[in-house]
Amino acid sequence: xxxxxxxxxxxxRARLGRIETPHGIVETPAFxxxxxxxxxxxxxxxxxxxxxxxxxxxxxxxxxxxxxxxAVAYHGGLQKFTGWRGPMLTDSGGFQIFSLGHxxxxxxxxxxxxxxxxxTLLRITEEGARFKSYIDGRxxxxxxxxxxxxxxxxxxxxxxxxxxxxxxxxxxxxTKDSMEMSHRWAKRCITKFDELNESKKQRLYGxxxxxxxxxxxxxxxDFVNTHDFFGHAIGGSLGASKEQMYDVVxxxxxxxxxxxxxxxxxxGGIKDIFNGVRAGIDTFDCVHPTRLARHGGALVKPxxxxxxxxxxxxxxxxxxxxxxxxIEPDCGCSTCKNYSRGYLHHVLRANEMIxxxxxxxxxxxxxxxxxxxxxxxxxDGTLDKTQERWVH
Amino acid sequence: xxxxxxxxxxxxRARLGRIETPHGIVETPAFxxxxxxxxxxxxxxxxxxxxxxxxxxxxxxxxxxxxxxxAVAYHGGLQKFTGWRGPMLTDSGGFQIFSLGHxxxxxxxxxxxxxxxxxTLLRITEEGARFKSYIDGRxxxxxxxxxxxxxxxxxxxxxxxxxxxxxxxxxxxxTKDSMEMSHRWAKRCITKFDELNESKKQRLYGxxxxxxxxxxxxxxxDFVNTHDFFGHAIGGSLGASKEQMYDVVxxxxxxxxxxxxxxxxxxGGIKDIFNGVRAGIDTFDCVHPTRLARHGGALVKPxxxxxxxxxxxxxxxxxxxxxxxxIEPDCGCSTCKNYSRGYLHHVLRANEMIxxxxxxxxxxxxxxxxxxxxxxxxxDGTLDKTQERWVH
Numbered sequence: 001x002x003x004x005x006x007x008x009x010x011x012x013r014a015r016l017g018r019i020e021t022p023h024g025i026v027e028t029p030a031f032x033x034x035x036x037x038x039x040x041x042x043x044x045x046x047x048x049x050x051x052x053x054x055x056x057x058x059x060x061x062x063x064x065x066x067x068x069x070x071a072v073a074y075h076g077g078l079q080k081f082t083g084w085r086g087p088m089l090t091d092s093g094g095f096q097i098f099s100l101g102h103x104x105x106x107x108x109x110x111x112x113x114x115x116x117x118x119x120t121l122l123r124i125t126e127e128g129a130r131f132k133s134y135i136d137g138r139x140x141x142x143x144x145x146x147x148x149x150x151x152x153x154x155x156x157x158x159x160x161x162x163x164x165x166x167x168x169x170x171x172x173x174x175t176k177d178s179m180e181m182s183h184r185w186a187k188r189c190i191t192k193f194d195e196l197n198e199s200k201k202q203r204l205y206g207x208x209x210x211x212x213x214x215x216x217x218x219x220x221x222d223f224v225n226t227h228d229f230f231g232h233a234i235g236g237s238l239g240a241s242k243e244q245m246y247d248v249v250x251x252x253x254x255x256x257x258x259x260x261x262x263x264x265x266x267x268g269g270i271k272d273i274f275n276g277v278r279a280g281i282d283t284f285d286c287v288h289p290t291r292l293a294r295h296g297g298a299l300v301k302p303x304x305x306x307x308x309x310x311x312x313x314x315x316x317x318x319x320x321x322x323x324x325x326x327i328e329p330d331c332g333c334s335t336c337k338n339y340s341r342g343y344l345h346h347v348l349r350a351n352e353m354i355x356x357x358x359x360x361x362x363x364x365x366x367x368x369x370x371x372x373x374x375x376x377x378x379x380d381g382t383l384d385k386t387q388e389r390w391v392h
Numbered sequence: 393x394x395x396x397x398x399x400x401x402x403x404x405r406a407r408l409g410r411i412e413t414p415h416g417i418v419e420t421p422a423f424x425x426x427x428x429x430x431x432x433x434x435x436x437x438x439x440x441x442x443x444x445x446x447x448x449x450x451x452x453x454x455x456x457x458x459x460x461x462x463a464v465a466y467h468g469g470l471q472k473f474t475g476w477r478g479p480m481l482t483d484s485g486g487f488q489i490f491s492l493g494h495x496x497x498x499x500x501x502x503x504x505x506x507x508x509x510x511x512t513l514l515r516i517t518e519e520g521a522r523f524k525s526y527i528d529g530r531x532x533x534x535x536x537x538x539x540x541x542x543x544x545x546x547x548x549x550x551x552x553x554x555x556x557x558x559x560x561x562x563x564x565x566x567t568k569d570s571m572e573m574s575h576r577w578a579k580r581c582i583t584k585f586d587e588l589n590e591s592k593k594q595r596l597y598g599x600x601x602x603x604x605x606x607x608x609x610x611x612x613x614d615f616v617n618t619h620d621f622f623g624h625a626i627g628g629s630l631g632a633s634k635e636q637m638y639d640v641v642x643x644x645x646x647x648x649x650x651x652x653x654x655x656x657x658x659x660g661g662i663k664d665i666f667n668g669v670r671a672g673i674d675t676f677d678c679v680h681p682t683r684l685a686r687h688g689g690a691l692v693k694p695x696x697x698x699x700x701x702x703x704x705x706x707x708x709x710x711x712x713x714x715x716x717x718x719i720e721p722d723c724g725c726s727t728c729k730n731y732s733r734g735y736l737h738h739v740l741r742a743n744e745m746i747x748x749x750x751x752x753x754x755x756x757x758x759x760x761x762x763x764x765x766x767x768x769x770x771x772d773g774t775l776d777k778t779q780e781r782w783v784h
Contacts (some may be wrong), residue, residue: 037738037739037742037744038735038738038739038742039738039739039742039744039746039747040746041744041745041746042434042745042746042749043746044726044730044746044749044750045730046726046730062742066738066741066742067713067734067737067738067741067742071713071714071734071738074714074716074734075714075716075732075734075735076716081732081734081735081738082735083730083731083735321459321463322463322466322467324466324467324468334436334438338436338437338438338475339475340467340473342459342463342466342467342473343430343467343473343474343475345459346429346430346431346458346459346463346473347429347430347431349458349459350429350430350431350454350458350459352429352431352433353433353434353745353748353749354431354432354433354434354435354436355431356745357434357436357745357749358436
């Protein structure tokens with residue numbers, strides 16, 4: 001039911017692949033959209049399909065707290081529950097626990113400032129992570145075994161081992177110790193996964209930690225390559241700058257077994273995706289396209305909006321009030337086919353929820369088109385040209 | 393481009409009609425959905441069409457303030473602006489001015505308690521109504537001529553004369569004086585409309601006021617019947633109880649020229665619609681189906697939810713957590729085909745916007761199915777049976 005195949009291309013380490021799952025095929029390179037709480041923010045599963053989406057992910061952390069893994073299992077698993085029915089991935093729950101726990105690890109990992117969120121992580125031990133629910137304050141213990149158990153009940157096609165997400169601003173020794181514990185956790189995950197996954201309906205991804213340190217990343221790559229994973233996900237801190245991120249991604253991807261699909265966690269910038277593809281990354285995920293839409297931001301290619309030189313336009317801006325062009329004149333999404341920038345400006349200003357839906361649909365279609373253009377250009381060796389058309 | 397035709401039925405004064413407009417045909421009896429600010433709350437124009445919607449309305453009051461009639465005109469009018477493209481109606485702006493002005497006229501008209509909203513209506517004179525914008529506090533003057541001018545720019549197929557919406561708790565003499573002023577306003581509207589509508593792209597509805605007083609309602613019917621309107625809308629206070637409302641609607645509809653379509657303003661209860669249809673009403677409008685959805689309420693027929701005897705169920709209720717039935721097992725809407733009550737319960741509890749979208753889609757489809765069942769049963773003389781299936 002599961003299979004990963006790929007063809008080499010003439011462009012660096014970039015490749016064209018296929019991940020076969022019981023719920024369908026993912027042509028790679030591909031973008032995975034975040035349906036955090038088993039729901040895309042303001043977009044239906046039908047609208048996701050119409051926007052050419054191949055695969056979505058949900059977050060174990062949120063779903064274990066609400067509605068609970070047993071409730072999702074009762075409803076037949078995530079694909080049935082959400083009406084999505086296509087390929088899905090769940091993460092391990094670790095990222096959010098450590099993110100909320102350390103302040104904001106998303107910011108940490110990307111080298112940004114700390115946020116003021118309440119710290120809910122109580123304790124990390126060899127056993128697992130103890131944390132407080134953001135919903136009702138109840139104390140939970142997430143062990144590697146429990147993460148796999150929950151992800152088994154949630155029922156996504158691809159699931160991920162529990163790891164500790166080490167912040168950026170820690171010493172190398174902390175990163176090393178943390179990585180080593182993550183490897184011990186990974187082994188416990190494999191044991192639990194083998195015990196549960198008799199029906200072979202799921203596949204397990206290992207995670208590569210090691211921060212910005214090449215020797216640690218190499219060690220982590222060696223660990224995942226030599227253990228029984230279907231695929232690998234590059235996690236942890238990728239540094240404080242784009243340059244450092246590209247270095248870490250390029251180095252890490254080069255050390256990974258090419259027989260297995262490689263996922264890059266939490267990266268969704270357009271230029272970053274081109275870099276990742278060249279480094280051999282097969283799948284990407286990020287909340288950016290839909291989060292941006294909720295703030296009125298629409299993704300645009302160079303030249304789509306006159307005099308505009310950024311990856312997105314903010315449609316609530318007064319300049320769009322009397323603009324009767326679609327977001328992008330050459331876009332085939334249902335928003336661009338039916339609505340003008342002026343209308344989107346109006347519904348944003350009027351606080352109409354439909355604004356988020358319509359702009360999200362564009363951003364989702366945009367990302368899917370980006371990745372399909374990348375796949376096409378990899379096939380005919382024109383990635384440089386495609387990159388020029390997409391990167392500002 | 394415009395035409396109203398109908399066939400008598402064997403059921404009381406009920407009739408089967410067709411309103412032809414430049415944007416398509418409305419088979420009547422029909423329900424008109426409220427896209428208040430030129431947007432359905434959380435539902436796209438495509439989803440409206442997929443839910444079998446024939447016609448929507450927008451509110452002049454909201455649109456004159458934001459984005460402004462000229463902006464909508466610049467974008468080619470409401471149908472082009474909203475991407476809806478089907479038949480549309482706008483109201484005159486009066487209802488909201490007087491509603492916000494008198495406290496809440498919606499409550500007043502329906503005999504409910506006053507709300508605590510700020511009063512923004514500054515003054516009603518023979519000239520028109522002076523009020524403050526709820527957006528920026530600016531003072532506006534809405535005259536009959538200006539209402540028509542704005543509605544002309546908005547460009548809906550059917551537009552409505554400006555009237556004063558008299559509250560319920562006023563003396564008969566106030567209601568009479570007010571009605572008489574509304575008739576003088578109506579004449580000014582006709583004059584302005586004739587001046588603007590050279591292209592014949594719009595048609596004008598007159599409004600019947602007169603409160604709960606038969607002699608005043610009869611006078612108002614006589615007024616609209618003898619003036620140049622395409623259709624008639626029953627407005628104003630319909631009393632404090634269902635019984636009184638039915639009496640007022642039945643009496644008023646019986647006095648109206650049957651050559652013109654009859655609209656009943658602001659009524660959307662299922663039983664009320666059956667009563668209206670029997671009284672000869674052709675179209676209804678109400679925010680109820682979508683407002684209800686935003687509070688997690690899904691419309692259901694008798695027998696759809698075990699042990700439930702009301703017109704709607706509140707899906708956030710704990711009893712639906714592990715319910716894997718669709719809202720209504722026999723419903724053909726995309727929500728019922730793809731999502732369970734348990735999933736809708738989850739997304740409501742998780743505060744996911746998609747909850748409002750999915751439940752709205754059901755409620756809209758539900759209302760359209762109700763009206764199409766009514767039309768079918770009028771054709772074969774089985775309205776009583778249909779009413780039994782739909783009314784709790």
